[in-house]
Amino acid sequence: MKNINADCSVCTNSNCFIKKHLHLEKMQDYVMQKINFSCKKGQQFMIEGAPMQGLYFIFSGKAKVIKTGIYGKEQIVRLAKEGDTLGFRGFGTKNRYLIAASAIEDTVLCNFSNEVMQGILKNIPEFTYDMMLFYAQELNKSENNVKKIAQMNVRERVIDALLYLHKKFGQSNGLIDITLSRKEIADFTGTTDEQITRILSSLKKEGLIKIVEKKIGLLDTEKMQREIIEHK
Known part of the structure; x- marks a missing residue:
């Protein structure tokens, strides 16, 4: 992955979780600590079972989220686009990614390290509350998908x-x-x-x-x- 600059202040992804909270006090301090990467089509940037390297937010491009099933067969559990959040399922649990992710096309990513994310969650209550609601929504989506696949x-x-x-x-x-x-x-x-x-x-x-x-x-x-x- 190649380091680049993707400024949150000029980001047009209104659905980005970080972008939605830029107005909060102290948020700018944490945004200044993020790292940006560019990934080529087909390049993997998250490895299932690897230590957590924080959360990723897609600045531009598209990615697929993969889970390894029985006999090593890959299952695409999610497709992501600009503004989507990746890596949150392993965050705060075993501190290992529970999924893998790779770019479907050339993609630019914003990465917030474990330490930065923990700082945000501990010090910005409104962000933490909204993150809790986000997790609840994602869990509901997952449960609905399991039901649909079964039926x-x-x-x-x-x-x-x-x-x-x-x-x-x-x-x-x-x-x-x-x-x-x-x-x-x-x-x-x-x-x-x-x-x-x-x-x-x-x-x-x-x-x-x-x-x-x-x-x-x-x-x-x-x-x-x-x-x-x-x-x-």
Whole structure:
């Protein structure tokens, strides 16, 4: 990773947890201690089981969060974009990352060390309270995802994933603004490359999606939502 400068004062990520709290007293003192890195596409910046190196906030770019399952199979548990927070699941527990993360495209990261984050949490009550709410929201999302995976068939999981990608990353020129391989989609939906190829082909024939190289565009989100409405 290469050190660069990404100034919080000019950051446009309104959803960034740090950006939301820049107005708080003492916050600027801690922001001055952050470190910025740039990662190339495919570069891993968090290693599962490695000692915590603080929290990461995405300044620009996109990343995937990975958990190793049975027989060493990777499962993508989360996809992140500008403003998202990474590494929080291991923070304050065993002080080891419970997941791994790598850049999907060239990405710039803001890193707040363990010591800096502990200083913020101990000295800025409003930030600490909001962080507690953030953890509660993330736990609720995780529980809902477990329920959906248990109840949905493979086709429904793929449709749900496509709708999630559409909502989170938006569409540019009619295509979802993130490029994922068939394997990455399979790792995200808990299925195989072959099943992903077959289901995407079926959805394309039905006129629900279009495919341009590795990118996918949704053509009828309402019909896709109706197919999985009972799981919402």
